[in-house]
Amino acid sequence: MSGRYNAAAGGLLLMLAGISVGWAADDSSAKFIKEAIQGNLAEVQVGQLAQEKGAIQGVRDFGAMLAKDHQMANEKATRWRNT
Helix, strand or coil: CHHHHHHHHHHHHHHHHCCCCCCCCCHHHHHHHHHHHHHHHHHHHHHHHHHHHCCCHHHHHHHHHHHHHHHHHHHHHHHHHCC
């Protein structure tokens, strides 16, 4: 089951990493980045909660990975937004 989540998180990271700096910075792209960042912040919080409250090590490990991956995606999205 964690493979499915890994694939989803990886896909999101690839999508955000693939956004080129040359992409037109219009209202729709700014809205997309804002919503992506908000979604990533929520995923970071879910990951932290899983780390704190997870009953088994696999859940805690997944929470750590989720928080780390979405924090990295946010950093990339924030850098793009500020260019």
